[in-house]
Amino acid sequence: MKEKPLQILLVEDNAGDALLLREMFNKEKPGSFELTHLLRMSDAVVHLAKGGVDIILLDMGLPDGHGLDTVRRAHEAAPGVPLIVLTGLDDETLAAEAMRGGAQDYLIKGQIENRALPRVLRHAIERHRMQTETDVIRTNQLQFKDEFLSHVSHELRSPLTAIYGFVTILLDGLAGELNSEQHELLEDVLRNTKQLKSMISDLLEVTRIQEGKLLIELRCTAVSDAINYTVNTLQVAAISKGIELSSDIDSRLPLVCADPTRLRQILIILVENAIKFTPANGLVNVRARISKKNPHLLVLEVSDSGCGISPDVTERIFERLFQAADPALAGRQGLGLGLHICKELVSRQGGEIWANSSLGQGSVFSFTLPIFSLPSLIAPGLREGKRADHPITLVVIEIGSRTGWLSDEARTDHSHGVRDLLRRCLHSDLDILLPNMDFAGSAELFFIVAFTDAIGGEAITKRIRGQFEGSDYFQQGDMMFSTFYKSPEPIKRNAIESTQDYLEKVAAKIQQLMNQETSSRTVENGK
Amino acid sequence: MANKKILIVEDDPDIRKGMSVRLKASGYDTFVASDVVTSLIMARKHAPDLIILDLGLPAGDGFLVIERLKIIPALALIPIIIVSGRTGLPNQELAQEAGVKAFLQKPVDNAELLAVIRKTLGGPVELEKPEYLSKPARRFVL
Numbered sequence: 001m002k003e004k005p006l007q008i009l010l011v012e013d014n015a016g017d018a019l020l021l022r023e024m025f026n027k028e029k030p031g032s033f034e035l036t037h038l039l040r041m042s043d044a045v046v047h048l049a050k051g052g053v054d055i056i057l058l059d060m061g062l063p064d065g066h067g068l069d070t071v072r073r074a075h076e077a078a079p080g081v082p083l084i085v086l087t088g089l090d091d092e093t094l095a096a097e098a099m100r101g102g103a104q105d106y107l108i109k110g111q112i113e114n115r116a117l118p119r120v121l122r123h124a125i126e127r128h129r130m131q132t133e134t135d136v137i138r139t140n141q142l143q144f145k146d147e148f149l150s151h152v153s154h155e156l157r158s159p160l161t162a163i164y165g166f167v168t169i170l171l172d173g174l175a176g177e178l179n180s181e182q183h184e185l186l187e188d189v190l191r192n193t194k195q196l197k198s199m200i201s202d203l204l205e206v207t208r209i210q211e212g213k214l215l216i217e218l219r220c221t222a223v224s225d226a227i228n229y230t231v232n233t234l235q236v237a238a239i240s241k242g243i244e245l246s247s248d249i250d251s252r253l254p255l256v257c258a259d260p261t262r263l264r265q266i267l268i269i270l271v272e273n274a275i276k277f278t279p280a281n282g283l284v285n286v287r288a289r290i291s292k293k294n295p296h297l298l299v300l301e302v303s304d305s306g307c308g309i310s311p312d313v314t315e316r317i318f319e320r321l322f323q324a325a326d327p328a329l330a331g332r333q334g335l336g337l338g339l340h341i342c343k344e345l346v347s348r349q350g351g352e353i354w355a356n357s358s359l360g361q362g363s364v365f366s367f368t369l370p371i372f373s374l375p376s377l378i379a380p381g382l383r384e385g386k387r388a389d390h391p392i393t394l395v396v397i398e399i400g401s402r403t404g405w406l407s408d409e410a411r412t413d414h415s416h417g418v419r420d421l422l423r424r425c426l427h428s429d430l431d432i433l434l435p436n437m438d439f440a441g442s443a444e445l446f447f448i449v450a451f452t453d454a455i456g457g458e459a460i461t462k463r464i465r466g467q468f469e470g471s472d473y474f475q476q477g478d479m480m481f482s483t484f485y486k487s488p489e490p491i492k493r494n495a496i497e498s499t500q501d502y503l504e505k506v507a508a509k510i511q512q513l514m515n516q517e518t519s520s521r522t523v524e525n526g527k
Numbered sequence: 528m529a530n531k532k533i534l535i536v537e538d539d540p541d542i543r544k545g546m547s548v549r550l551k552a553s554g555y556d557t558f559v560a561s562d563v564v565t566s567l568i569m570a571r572k573h574a575p576d577l578i579i580l581d582l583g584l585p586a587g588d589g590f591l592v593i594e595r596l597k598i599i600p601a602l603a604l605i606p607i608i609i610v611s612g613r614t615g616l617p618n619q620e621l622a623q624e625a626g627v628k629a630f631l632q633k634p635v636d637n638a639e640l641l642a643v644i645r646k647t648l649g650g651p652v653e654l655e656k657p658e659y660l661s662k663p664a665r666r667f668v669l
Contacts, residue, residue: 158612161539161633
């Protein structure tokens with residue numbers, strides 16, 4: 001088989017150097033190489049964009065390029081093409097850096113042996129091919145691992161469901177009466193089954209994080225609800241270990257912008273951990289306060305009087321699969337995924353998580369969540385000066401189910417669907433879809449702040465209605481759907497007022513409208 | 528009064544057995560099937576008051592069972608509860624469209640399953656209202 005000639009791109013501004021190289025190539029077998037010579041980086045980028053180049057020979061001293069930057073640009077223009085840099089005698093350090101920057105090799109001008117050139121080129125190409133192959137294999141293996149993990153966790157659920165079924169049948173005495181010892185042993189089986197179940201859900205959760213399928217729906221949320229829920233849920237576990245589990249919540253705390261289900265999940269993981277690492281007669285406390293450093297953040301803290309963590313470990317404790325090194329200290333503690341899940345959940349909600357602790361001194365796990373603030377939500381729409389006197393319209397969309405939702409999950413899914421549809425109906429830089437508020441009875445209200453007048457408001461409402469009526473999402477008879485808009489008096493901006501004052505005024509107006517809306521729903525729902 | 532009859536369609540023999548024991552203990556007569564064809568034969572033979580249906584079945588899935596039941600007038604109105612490991616909106620929507628009474632996620636809690644069955648069969652309802660239905664709308668404190 002006749003080999004195709006190797007396409008070489010030489011980028012070199014020095015005519016003498018170029019000529020030398022060209023002569024070397026001319027000594028090779030005719031038809032084995034084809035050399036394209038360009039003088040400038042800008043021309044090279046254009047040429048590379050057309051494709052077809054097998055290898056680049058790049059001078060690092062081009063008039064329109066600068067050393068390593070030339071390498072970077074060549075790489076960007078043709079990421080899959082191997083590259084050899086040409087340097088002067090005293091530039092070997094730079095050449096080494098170029099190789100770290102992605103070049104396959106370097107040649108020193110004036111030191112190139114005649115017969116060595118084709119071999120260097122072939123080596124560079126081969127090395128590049130192998131590297132690419134390794135990268136592909138690694139990516140595939142990682143993907144395979146994630147898919148495998150996801151599959152395994154799904155498959156583990158079935159036998160576990162069966163075990164749970166049989167154990168509870170025995171425990172409930174459906175297969176005959178148990179003596180107290182049998183009962184006790186079966187309780188142990190059930191406890192372990194539940195532990196296994198939670199490990200499998202952790203695995204599934206991590207797989208979802210890895211696949212980017214973790215759903216987070218931010219809404220206006222009261223942290224006190226989540227804290228109360230967590231303390232109530234885990235009180236039994238705490239009491240059975242002789243631990244006092246308490247919470248301090250100030251009812252005047254502001255609401256946060258968070259996913260309530262995810263918030264509960266984070267708190268459950270942190271409090272469960274605290275209970276696990278705290279000996280009998282210890283204390284576990286959950287509290288929330290406004291951040292001293294940043295008044296826009298709420299800090300939630302879970303503290304315990306447990307065994308504590310050494311400082312070098314607190315840094316790494318949120319890494320995936322991290323576990324304390326001393327098993328005696330930790331006991332049997334699951335897969336070590338809990339804190340990693342927490343970290344992902346917190347950061348996806350715009351917060352941070354950290355731990356303060358020292359051995360034997362107990363630990364405090366803290367995380368932040370952004371405080372729900374209408375002025376900061378509508379600020380992007382008001383940033384431009386010309387909109388300062390613009391009228392504002394509030395568009396309200398109400399979605400509900402006539403018979404009540406099939407399940408909590410179905411409701412959440414619908415809520416996601418609605419938000420996606422709404423986002424498609426909006427001009428992202430003009431209209432602002434507020435995060436979901438609290439539930440209004442069995443319906444859910446979505447608020448859009450639009451910087452437009454009544455006519456614009458009507459147009460948006462129409463557009464949304466059209467989208468919803470056209471989607472199969474809401475073809476079902478069970479779904480309720482309504483839209484309407486309200487345009488308050490335009491709020492005039494006084495020249496003396498600061499942007500912040502104006503923002504707060506606008507926010508107050510919108511809030512007033514929203515309050516009217518929800519309270520009228522509340523009356524309609526008879527609650 | 529005769530016991531209510533429940534057909535359990537589930538391909539995992541252990542889950543099937545466990546559910547059957549549990550439902551019998553709660554005073555229901557149970558029949559089981561593990562695939563689409565058997566479930567239709569059993570439905571025809573016993574005319575159950577309720578069908579508990581898994582979605583992942585060999586040779587066709589739970590939705591195929593629903594489809595086939597719908598074309599047999601005598602069986603078309605039997606209430607169906609899905610108990611499945613499948614998640615996601617598409618399945619839930621299909622189920623809702625097909626007139627399924629409830630969609631429960633595996634592993635299902637015993638008390639929840641029994642409550643949904645009682646509700647579907649028109650017995651006394653003990654299932655608590657979901658939080659979001661019972662909670663009044665709250666005025667915003669921003």
